[in-house]
Amino acid sequence: MTNIGVYICHCGTNIAGVVDVEALAKRVAKLKDVSLARDYKYMCSNPGQDLIRDDIKHRNLDRVVVAACSPRMHENTYKKVLASAGLNPFLLEIANIREQASWVHLDKEKTTNKAFDLINMAVSKVRMDEPLTSMSANVIQRVLVIGAGIAGIQTSLDIANIGYDVVLVEKEQSIGGRMSQLGKTFPTLDCSACILTPKMVEVSSNPRIKLFTYSEVEEISGFIGNFKAKIRKKSRGLDESLCTGCGLCQEKCPTRVPSEYDEKMGKRKAIYTLFPQAVPNIPVIDRASCLYITKGKCGVCKKVCPVGAIDYERGDEFIEEEVGAVVVASGFDPFDPTSKEEYGFGIYKNVITGLQLERLLHAAGPTQGEVVRPSDGAVPKRIAFVQCVGSRDEHANKYCSRVCCMYAIKNALLIKEHHPESEIFIYYIDIRAFGKGYEEFYKRAQEKGIKFMRGRVAEIFEEPASRNPVIRADDTLLGMVTENEVDMVVLSVGMIPRSDSSRIQKMLGLAASPDGFFMEAHAKLRPVDTLVDGVFLAGTAQGPKDIPDTVAQAKGAASGALGVVSHKALLLSPLISEVDERLCRGCGDCKDVCEYGAIELVTLDTRKVAKINPAICKGCGSCVVACCNGSIKLRNFTDSITFAMLEAALGGAL
Amino acid sequence: MTEFSPRIVAFCCNWCSYVGADLAGTSRLQYPDNIRIIKVMCSGQVFPSYILKALELGADGVMVAGCHIGDCHYVSGNKKAQERVETLLRVMKTLGLDPRRVRLEWISASEGVKFANTVKEFVEEVKELGPNQLGVRE
Amino acid sequence: MPHAGRWQVNEMKSVLVIGGGIAGIQSSLDLANRGYHIYLVEREPSIGGHMALLDKTFPTNDCSMCILAPKMNECNAHPNIDILSYSEVMDLSGNAGDFTARVQRKARYINEEKCTGCGDCTARCPSKVPNEYNGNLDKRKSIFLPYPQAVPRVMTIDREHCIYLTKGKCGNCKKVCNAGAVDYEQKDTFVDLNVAAVIVATGFDMFDPTHMQEYGYGKYANVITAMEYERMICASGPTGGHLETAPDKEHPGKIAFIQCVGSRDLQHNPYCCSVCCMHAIKESILAREHYEDIKPYIFYTDLRAVGKGFEEYAVRGEKEYGIKYIRGRPGQIIEDASTKKLTVWYDDTVNRKVKGLEVDMAVLCTSLIPAKGSDKLAAILDIELDEYGLYKSRDELTAPLDTRRPGVFIAGYCQSPKDIPESVAQGSGAAARATEVAGGAYI
Amino acid sequence: MKQIIKRTKAYYCVECGKCSGSCPVARVNEGFSPRVIVERALSGMKGEIEGDRELWTCLTCEACTTKCPSTVKFSEFIRGMRSSAFNSGYTSRCSQGGLLHSIQRVQSYRDLVQNRLQWISDDLKTSTEGEVLYFTGCLPYFENLFSGFVNPLEIARSTVKILNKAGISPVVSPNERCCGHDLLWTGNVETFQKLARLNVEMIKESGASRIVTSCPECLRTLKLDYADFLEGTDIEIVHISEFISSLIKNNDIKLNRAGIMTYQDPCRLGRHMGIYDAPREVIKSMGELVEMNKNREESSCCGVSAWATCEGNSKQMQIERLIEAKSTGADMLVTSCPKCLIHLRCAVHNQIPVEKEKVDIPVVDLTVAACRALAGE
Numbered sequence A: 001m002t003n004i005g006v007y008i009c010h011c012g013t014n015i016a017g018v019v020d021v022e023a024l025a026k027r028v029a030k031l032k033d034v035s036l037a038r039d040y041k042y043m044c045s046n047p048g049q050d051l052i053r054d055d056i057k058h059r060n061l062d063r064v065v066v067a068a069c070s071p072r073m074h075e076n077t078y079k080k081v082l083a084s085a086g087l088n089p090f091l092l093e094i095a096n097i098r099e100q101a102s103w104v105h106l107d108k109e110k111t112t113n114k115a116f117d118l119i120n121m122a123v124s125k126v127r128m129d130e131p132l133t134s135m136s137a138n139v140i141q142r143v144l145v146i147g148a149g150i151a152g153i154q155t156s157l158d159i160a161n162i163g164y165d166v167v168l169v170e171k172e173q174s175i176g177g178r179m180s181q182l183g184k185t186f187p188t189l190d191c192s193a194c195i196l197t198p199k200m201v202e203v204s205s206n207p208r209i210k211l212f213t214y215s216e217v218e219e220i221s222g223f224i225g226n227f228k229a230k231i232r233k234k235s236r237g238l239d240e241s242l243c244t245g246c247g248l249c250q251e252k253c254p255t256r257v258p259s260e261y262d263e264k265m266g267k268r269k270a271i272y273t274l275f276p277q278a279v280p281n282i283p284v285i286d287r288a289s290c291l292y293i294t295k296g297k298c299g300v301c302k303k304v305c306p307v308g309a310i311d312y313e314r315g316d317e318f319i320e321e322e323v324g325a326v327v328v329a330s331g332f333d334p335f336d337p338t339s340k341e342e343y344g345f346g347i348y349k350n351v352i353t354g355l356q357l358e359r360l361l362h363a364a365g366p367t368q369g370e371v372v373r374p375s376d377g378a379v380p381k382r383i384a385f386v387q388c389v390g391s392r393d394e395h396a397n398k399y400c401s402r403v404c405c406m407y408a409i410k411n412a413l414l415i416k417e418h419h420p421e422s423e424i425f426i427y428y429i430d431i432r433a434f435g436k437g438y439e440e441f442y443k444r445a446q447e448k449g450i451k452f453m454r455g456r457v458a459e460i461f462e463e464p465a466s467r468n469p470v471i472r473a474d475d476t477l478l479g480m481v482t483e484n485e486v487d488m489v490v491l492s493v494g495m496i497p498r499s500d501s502s503r504i505q506k507m508l509g510l511a512a513s514p515d516g517f518f519m520e521a522h523a524k525l526r527p528v529d530t531l532v533d534g535v536f537l538a539g540t541a542q543g544p545k546d547i548p549d550t551v552a553q554a555k556g557a558a559s560g561a562l563g564v565v566s567h568k569a570l571l572l573s574p575l576i577s578e579v580d581e582r583l584c585r586g587c588g589d590c591k592d593v594c595e596y597g598a599i600e601l602v603t604l605d606t607r608k609v610a611k612i613n614p615a616i617c618k619g620c621g622s623c624v625v626a627c628c629n630g631s632i633k634l635r636n637f638t639d640s641i642t643f644a645m646l647e648a649a650l651g652g653a654l
Numbered sequence B: 001m002t003e004f005s006p007r008i009v010a011f012c013c014n015w016c017s018y019v020g021a022d023l024a025g026t027s028r029l030q031y032p033d034n035i036r037i038i039k040v041m042c043s044g045q046v047f048p049s050y051i052l053k054a055l056e057l058g059a060d061g062v063m064v065a066g067c068h069i070g071d072c073h074y075v076s077g078n079k080k081a082q083e084r085v086e087t088l089l090r091v092m093k094t095l096g097l098d099p100r101r102v103r104l105e106w107i108s109a110s111e112g113v114k115f116a117n118t119v120k121e122f123v124e125e126v127k128e129l130g131p132n133q134l135g136v137r138e
Numbered sequence C: 001m002p003h004a005g006r007w008q009v010n011e012m013k014s015v016l017v018i019g020g021g022i023a024g025i026q027s028s029l030d031l032a033n034r035g036y037h038i039y040l041v042e043r044e045p046s047i048g049g050h051m052a053l054l055d056k057t058f059p060t061n062d063c064s065m066c067i068l069a070p071k072m073n074e075c076n077a078h079p080n081i082d083i084l085s086y087s088e089v090m091d092l093s094g095n096a097g098d099f100t101a102r103v104q105r106k107a108r109y110i111n112e113e114k115c116t117g118c119g120d121c122t123a124r125c126p127s128k129v130p131n132e133y134n135g136n137l138d139k140r141k142s143i144f145l146p147y148p149q150a151v152p153r154v155m156t157i158d159r160e161h162c163i164y165l166t167k168g169k170c171g172n173c174k175k176v177c178n179a180g181a182v183d184y185e186q187k188d189t190f191v192d193l194n195v196a197a198v199i200v201a202t203g204f205d206m207f208d209p210t211h212m213q214e215y216g217y218g219k220y221a222n223v224i225t226a227m228e229y230e231r232m233i234c235a236s237g238p239t240g241g242h243l244e245t246a247p248d249k250e251h252p253g254k255i256a257f258i259q260c261v262g263s264r265d266l267q268h269n270p271y272c273c274s275v276c277c278m279h280a281i282k283e284s285i286l287a288r289e290h291y292e293d294i295k296p297y298i299f300y301t302d303l304r305a306v307g308k309g310f311e312e313y314a315v316r317g318e319k320e321y322g323i324k325y326i327r328g329r330p331g332q333i334i335e336d337a338s339t340k341k342l343t344v345w346y347d348d349t350v351n352r353k354v355k356g357l358e359v360d361m362a363v364l365c366t367s368l369i370p371a372k373g374s375d376k377l378a379a380i381l382d383i384e385l386d387e388y389g390l391y392k393s394r395d396e397l398t399a400p401l402d403t404r405r406p407g408v409f410i411a412g413y414c415q416s417p418k419d420i421p422e423s424v425a426q427g428s429g430a431a432a433r434a435t436e437v438a439g440g441a442y443i
Numbered sequence D: 001m002k003q004i005i006k007r008t009k010a011y012y013c014v015e016c017g018k019c020s021g022s023c024p025v026a027r028v029n030e031g032f033s034p035r036v037i038v039e040r041a042l043s044g045m046k047g048e049i050e051g052d053r054e055l056w057t058c059l060t061c062e063a064c065t066t067k068c069p070s071t072v073k074f075s076e077f078i079r080g081m082r083s084s085a086f087n088s089g090y091t092s093r094c095s096q097g098g099l100l101h102s103i104q105r106v107q108s109y110r111d112l113v114q115n116r117l118q119w120i121s122d123d124l125k126t127s128t129e130g131e132v133l134y135f136t137g138c139l140p141y142f143e144n145l146f147s148g149f150v151n152p153l154e155i156a157r158s159t160v161k162i163l164n165k166a167g168i169s170p171v172v173s174p175n176e177r178c179c180g181h182d183l184l185w186t187g188n189v190e191t192f193q194k195l196a197r198l199n200v201e202m203i204k205e206s207g208a209s210r211i212v213t214s215c216p217e218c219l220r221t222l223k224l225d226y227a228d229f230l231e232g233t234d235i236e237i238v239h240i241s242e243f244i245s246s247l248i249k250n251n252d253i254k255l256n257r258a259g260i261m262t263y264q265d266p267c268r269l270g271r272h273m274g275i276y277d278a279p280r281e282v283i284k285s286m287g288e289l290v291e292m293n294k295n296r297e298e299s300s301c302c303g304v305s306a307w308a309t310c311e312g313n314s315k316q317m318q319i320e321r322l323i324e325a326k327s328t329g330a331d332m333l334v335t336s337c338p339k340c341l342i343h344l345r346c347a348v349h350n351q352i353p354v355e356k357e358k359v360d361i362p363v364v365d366l367t368v369a370a371c372r373a374l375a376g377e
Helices: A019-028 A046-058 A071-084 A099-103 A106-130 A150-162 A175-179 A192-205 A249-252 A291-295 A302-304 A356-363 A403-419 A438-447 A501-508 A549-563 A589-593 A622-626 A639-651 B017-026 B047-055 B077-095 B112-127 C022-033 C049-053 C064-077 C122-126 C163-167 C172-176 C225-233 C276-290 C309-320 C374-381 C420-438 D002-007 D018-022 D022-027 D034-041 D048-050 D074-085 D097-105 D139-146 D151-163 D181-185 D189-206 D215-223 D240-249 D268-270 D278-284 D312-327 D337-349 D365-373
Strands: A003-008 A034-041 A063-068 A092-096 A134-137 A140-147 A163-170 A210-214 A217-222 A228-231 A256-258 A267-269 A317-321 A325-328 A332-334 A351-353 A382-389 A421-430 A451-454 A456-465 A468-475 A480-485 A487-494 A493-496 A535-537 A569-572 A577-579 A601-603 A606-611 A632-634 B009-011 B035-040 B061-066 B100-104 C012-020 C037-041 C079-083 C087-095 C097-103 C129-131 C139-141 C189-197 C197-200 C204-205 C224-226 C255-261 C293-301 C324-327 C332-335 C343-348 C353-359 C361-366 C368-370 C407-408 D132-135 D212-213 D236-239 D260-262 D331-337 D363-365
Touching: A003 A046, A003 A106, A019 A106, A019 D236, A034 A046, A046 A063, A046 A071, A046 D363, A063 A071, A063 A210, A063 A302, A063 C309, A063 D018, A071 A092, A071 B112, A071 C255, A092 A099, A092 A106, A092 D215, A134 A487, A140 A150, A140 A217, A140 A317, A140 A549, A150 A163, A150 A192, A150 A210, A150 A549, A150 A569, A163 A217, A163 A228, A175 A192, A175 A356, A175 D215, A192 A210, A217 C204, A249 A302, A256 D189, A256 D240, A267 C374, A291 C204, A302 A421, A325 A501, A356 A403, A356 A451, A382 A403, A382 A639, A421 A468, A421 D337, A438 D139, A451 A468, A451 C163, A535 A606, A549 C172, A577 A606, A589 A601, A589 A622, A589 D139, A606 B100, A606 D236, A622 A632, A622 B077, A639 B009, A639 B035, A639 B047, A639 C309, A639 D097, B009 B017, B009 B112, B017 B035, B017 B061, B017 C374, B035 D337, B047 D097, B061 B077, B061 C293, B077 D139, B077 D215, B077 D337, B100 D139, B112 C361, C012 C022, C012 C189, C012 C420, C022 C037, C022 C049, C022 C064, C022 C079, C022 C420, C037 C087, C037 C097, C049 C225, C079 D022, C139 D189, C139 D215, C172 C361, C197 C420, C225 C276, C225 C361, C255 C343, C276 C293, C276 C309, C276 C361, C276 D002, C293 C343, C309 C324, C324 C343, C332 D074, C343 C361, C343 D018, C353 D022, C368 D189, C368 D365, C407 C420, D002 D018, D002 D074, D018 D034, D034 D048, D034 D074, D048 D074, D074 D181, D097 D139, D097 D181, D097 D189, D132 D151, D139 D151, D139 D337, D151 D240, D151 D363, D181 D189, D181 D215, D189 D215, D212 D215, D212 D240, D215 D236, D240 D278, D260 D278, D260 D312, D278 D365, D312 D337, D331 D337, D331 D365, D363 D365
Parallel strands: A003 A034, A003 A063, A063 A092, A140 A163, A140 A325, A163 A210, A325 A535, A351 A487, A382 A421, A382 A487, A421 A451, B009 B035, B009 B061, B061 B100, C012 C037, C012 C197, C037 C079, C197 C407, C224 C361, C255 C293, C255 C361, C293 C324, D132 D212, D212 D236, D260 D331, D331 D363
Antiparallel strands: A134 A569, A217 A228, A228 A317, A256 A267, A332 A493, A456 A468, A468 A480, A577 A632, A601 A606, C087 C097, C097 C189, C129 C139, C204 C368, C332 C343, C343 C353
């Protein structure tokens, strides 16, 4: 037997002014299974709540309908009332007779009728509601951060400093990321290394941060609060625990190959560290160029190593780490302009990329900060910057990479400071100086005599004799096509998703935006969240951004992750979908429509059936409708409940 | 003879349209009392069969309201709702039922006015269509 | 009772017994020993009936032929018994005490007087046909003895298959017969017999399960009938007593005996055949006696072990021979085309579970149905058939062996389903009734 | 319930279990046993049966009915119990969230003006009155819902094309309603009767003396379940397979060779109506027929009936059936029921639990296959 109690709130005169609450209570009391119906001035007041509580206890109510304001106002209040009286809080329904009746209609009789229908609908629903209990899932109170550029470093430090453990995994042999390649940063012209290095050191010395460099996350399983990550620690060809980072091996190594870190503007050894401040300061043997490994000769590094750390045969190691949340800060790659043949990159020696210029300008770079032409080593006098290379381009990337205007201006200024006599042209579409101090920075560049040419560069060709690149562009302000012979061209390449981002995306079950960067859960409201609960985004992995934005987002991601791991357990909403395994045909249609990856197909005897992970399911019901034969139901929103409500709303069954 | 007063059922999603309806209330916007709202978590949770069942039970109009495309709380539930309503409209066409009795609307949490106006409009439109033939019992 | 009343019949001393199975044999011997003359008419070339085809008998596991053969020989040797084998009754006129029966003696193309049954002819006969006496599991010749213990021990030529008779060629048998018994020109003959009483003991035939598609008989090699199984497990049978399964002639590991195939089935034969439960138990025990590793399963509806010593036999089957009794009538048998193994789908009604059991052989305990031609014979004799096609007693309780025609009695399975002991008892009972007529007593 | 027991001769049951042993559902679903249901009925457990989910599990495929040694009409028994349960407030499940039954119920409204003839293209000849009526059944609605993986209306077009070829311009009525089969078999007798009355009116108005159906369920329903409504008329009701086979016999049409085919006996056509040979004759006239192991009376059901019994196990049955069909080596699996077609195609939609090659066989409706094979087309 069901005993439903209905409580009709006057809400002062807010409801009672339009709805005849007393008559309504009398009508409602006659409904099937309703054992009492009361009206009261303010149901949400303490005496109102006590009324419900007492009735549950003394009148043996087992389900409650409150006809009052919107459930958005006081549903939780009444749920607590039920719980405190020992009744399952999910056996409550709210009939919204204020916002959706008394406040929107004037006719007393009709509004009372409508209120009756709304209560009748709520009664029909509550009668069929199931008592539900929130499940809780234990949370592993550590965070995995993928990528140790400035974003990953900031996130890790924030989390660690608040007191939670971090597992930080970096693909390269040192942390620091792209920022470590930069000389100075805009708009303050701070030395990049000067602000980054202390943070890197902090990472290495923080006991709460477990750092894996030269490592990759290969697999992630589990769900919010309970992820398991398999990490491959690639072999450096030496024993890290012995290496002291003395650098002797690096010094004696006879092999020299183009340095990727220097964007091929310089050379490195076959055993090398990326840069002097590398963290950890432990070299890696490049197996592709090491003479000993490729030809079996040499072995110099092993001979000179005072601690005997070199171990050519060393293999990769695999480590499993359990974490409660994941922050993806895998960064970006610079756009490779080779495909934009009109710019001649890779053909004309004196056409370089912005990142290559960064290395040339870097005091610790291959030229110790001197900008020289690759063709002859001469100092270029006329330099042109070409903006939007691969960005804002229908044929490459449609998006704006956000940083190129500023880094081109920054580098132009730096050159101008070294060589005030040099002529610098910046070919742009719009100068996007949109940050704090950026417009001022742009003004400063104009003051210094840097020439801004509005127009997209159509073509670059080379004067064979001088090897000077010539820029042919449509100067849209002049309205004419211009040709400009310069000593060197710098292509301001944009940002593209990191080469392995699609692997990471699949591994984590993330969505990708059309631009290929990881997609956030909501562009405006949840910019650091993803659709996979417990996974957050930081930095340029989510989309192009500059250093301040990256740091800000990293802090946001840290906070998101802390929101998960600061709890010992997570309470999961029980209002989710569940599968009737017997009915399930295992077709996978539900899996296909689930935006959260909450559904997987598992084997049951000889069949496949869908299984919903309650920790991931959000209870949207999409899968319910996708299911052809009704194997999935959304708890307390079942077909039968809806049909019963329809019958109540429309007055009677067929 | 009294004026025909249509019976209308609206399925409103929990995150946008239901809140929009609440906003119409808090803004004290008046609209016809013909409508009965059933809250669903997402417009994508509305089976085509819910709509047909409502018509079978004599509803003169059925509205499905969800978040604007792109704003779905569950990413794409509203897009799914759109596809599903289209399927239903095909069936209704074969059955000879007037597709104008079914309306799909995107109403955000801030569109109390749109909610009220939509209800007004829909009620007027359904009044012109006359009573749902299925509601006339033999 | 239309025939109630008393009348005296002439002093006649002959009785016609139709059917030379165990019931007819028993009647004949009883009467003959009392001094009556018996015409024992048998449709087949040999008397013995179905019992001659069985391996052993329940519940004592006596060898069937060992107890039957002496009786068959006794008939043959009895001065008061004339066996008219390979013959059929075509007409019966007259009244109780003074019947005239016309018997068709089918041409067997052998002079019965001359034939010694030496078998030389069979050895030289080139024509091979499926051996119906061995459940078609092997071949016999066109000139044949149904089985070595046949009575009379006289050859018969199968006119449908004999090459000489069908094509005019060959003639081997005639050539080799030292007794000169082969006579291709022989014709069917008719004899009129004057008899005082008639005993009908025509027995039964086996139900053909082919059209019960669910069991796949005729389609799946390892689905056989119980009668075929009897022949297979019989030491003198076609496989020399070895149970063989397709495809490799290995003996089966698991055998399913399926009860009530065509019996207790309103779509086929509604009655219980009363012997299948017991013969399945017997066959299971025999299987285990032959091969220790066989696992017999008996699928039954009700295990009807209702005779003396039957229940004990059933229990012994379970305890000592590991028979697994499963209450449930299988719904379908499915063959795995490559291994030829069978899956028997059944409802284990006791455990309320539908299961599939993989077996190597399924034995269909098919229904025992009225003998072929019963209806024709009933018309000839002017006796009634019951709803199942068995001969109807004048009164089931008080006159079970009488028919509506005075002086015509029925005995054995043709009266109602029964096992061997009951058939023998009825054979004797019918003999007693016949005595009353033939001896001129009142009935 | 007593009446149902009497009508279906359930009292004859000896609980031998042959029904459950032959039941394709019981084999994959432990909870379901025809025997147990009858046993409960005989023990007077009406409430338990009505409230039992298994009451709605039966496919009413008649695999048991055809074999029952006690001749209990189990599927009729189930139908009766369902109607009783329906009247007690229980309802069956229905695929597509109840949409299919809803569509059928809506058709019972007298004033409905359907739009169901959109598929009749210019090359097809149909009439509003005449001797032969083609009862299209649910095909237009199936097209609305399942056109993603089957082409239901091709069956209707093929049927008319073949009838045209035989010189018949059939009546195809816009006033046709659902035959009511699914509602009848899920206990909603009242709505079934409404539908039946409307259809009988329509049939009488058409003046037809012969009705052709392309759906075995329509055939069964019209022929057996409409008997009372059609009393006093002399209308012959035939399935298209019978019709085509008679055309072939009379040399009215000729079919080209269309390959090796295996055939799925629909329950309603086979076990319910005993029509096994007609479709086979059609197949033999256009190709080679290779039988599956389970055929004719032993044929497996496509796994779903009345849209109420679709379960995980149904898919198991469908996949097994497709494997069986594929292993015959046939080029295609032919069936003569639109629902068999839909269910067998649905089974291989999206994820399947076995390798695709094992079940990769086209499923074609008999009429469609015959129409494609029409000589001179």
